Amino acid sequence: MANVTADVIIVGAGVIGSATAFELSKLGLRVTVVDKTGGVGFGSTSASSAVIRFTFSTWDSVATAWESKHYWEGWTEYLGHRDESGMASYIRTGVVTLDAPVVPTRRMTDHFDRIGVPYEIWDAETLRTRVPAVDVGAYWPPKSLDDERFFEEATGELGALYTPDGGFVDDPQLAAHNLAAAAQNLGCTFLFRQTVIQVDRNSQKVLGVTLEDGTRLAAPVVVNAAGPWSGALNDLAGVGGDFSVSVRPMRQEVHQVAAPAAYGSQALPGPTIGDLDLGTYMRAAAGRHLLVGGTEPECDPLEWIDDPDQADPRPTSRRFQAQVTRAARRIPGLTVPNTPQGVAGVYDVAEDWTPIYDRTALDGYYVAMGTSGNQFKNAPLAGRFMAALISGGKSGRNHDVEPLGYPCEYTEHVINLGAFSRKRSVNKLSSSTVMG
Secondary structure, three states: OOEEEOOEEEEOOOHHHHHHHHHHHHOOOOEEEEEOOOOOOOOHHHHOOOEEOOOOOOHHHHHHHHHHHHHHHOHHHHHOOOOOOOOOOEEEOOEEEEOOOOOOHHHHHHHHHHHOOOOEEEOHHHHHHHOOOOOOEOOOOOOOOOOOOOOOOOOOEOOEEEEOOOEEEOOHHHHHHHHHHHHHHOOOEEEEOOOEEEEEEOOOEEEEEEEOOOOEEEOOEEEEOOHHHHHHHHHHHOOOOOOOOOEEEEEEEEEEEEOOOOOEOOOOEOOEEEEOOOOEEEEEEOOOEEEEEEOOOOOOOOOEOOOHHHOOOOOOHHHHHHHHHHHHHHOOOOOOOOOOOEEEEEEEEEOOOOOEEEEOOOEOEEEEEOEOOOOHHHHHHHHHHHHHHHHHHHOOOOOOOOOOEEEOOOOOOEEEHHHHOOOOOOOOOOOOOOOO
16 A cells, blocks of 8 residues: 655645645645546536636625626636636626526625625616527516416517626636646646545544555545535545535536527627526537536426436436527527537535535635635635634634635625535525526
8 A cells, every 4th residue: 555645635626626736735735535436527517607607695605706807808817827828818708697596686786885896787678689689578487398388479578687897707617627727737736537435534633644555645634626516525534424515516518509690790799698597507608609507497307416427427418498488589590409509417406506615624625616606706715715714623723613704806895704604594485496
């Protein structure tokens, strides 16, 4: 049995794990990242739509997304390293969030006003003028394709909330690779195709992990950033009994279709659209395409799974037809192909779609989980949050009793990290969708 000693072991080389590795390496710590896949960002990150938006239901979540935006805008400067594989880019398209009862506009704009997020309130006529490709009809609530009411006429017209600073990152897997490359430049080690079979511990603290090939990685700190495998890793560690928020793996699909001519151009793509009225979202993609995803409307059964390794990575005709047909109702120029194209991935979903960035009852064992679906945008701050939590833990601070505040570099807000605690109250204001 080989033995490797580090200051910190991170399980999971997705965008969150890689961001955490980068931030901890900047502190001069010896960091080892282990991942069961073949490379950086091969799991949930590779299936992310990488949308950058600020529409969340809590102040701390909005402030986190707004601060993170500044890192994406200055990506190379933030990393201090240029990846030989290329650098991910932030594409600023603006985000149009259509009116829907489940996401009251005032709930978000109250946060925007306090935080300083620029926005515009559009009525139906403004929406029609600014995004001529869009049908402004109100169809709430979303309906399944086999519901005889699916193609009923609109019951009214919608306005929208527009945030001009939103958009998307063009290549989420490359963004994770950029973070990993920057961490490696600082001495971080990545181990791929390695499965953790045991979390080593005594009665009070974590001691490291053991891999399937018998290698033991010893460290006083272990970070669970394993995405949809995070729950299983917690079981190995014997933690989770004091969590008040549950987390489960969920299979999701994102589809790709040709963008109609009315929806922007290659040089100037149309805006990212959040459409909870019909239960979908859309954003531009390379080669005059659209990515179309779902927002978990009540009419669509959620696809919870027990084993992420058994999830079919191929898009299904049923979900493709449902999501793309909804998108075509909103953008009438969009055609619905017979053959599904896109990707399927597994999200790590907290019950209120708010992540858990926290310590645990096992000394030295930390979690960055419940992040899939809407936390790609917050990866830079997630890494910084975890570094702050680990540094605070080493100094003896009890985050459960006295939650840490994270001072933002760009916006100067102070984010209460207790908002992402494993022991927090479930967010009752959440839309219970990927919108959070």
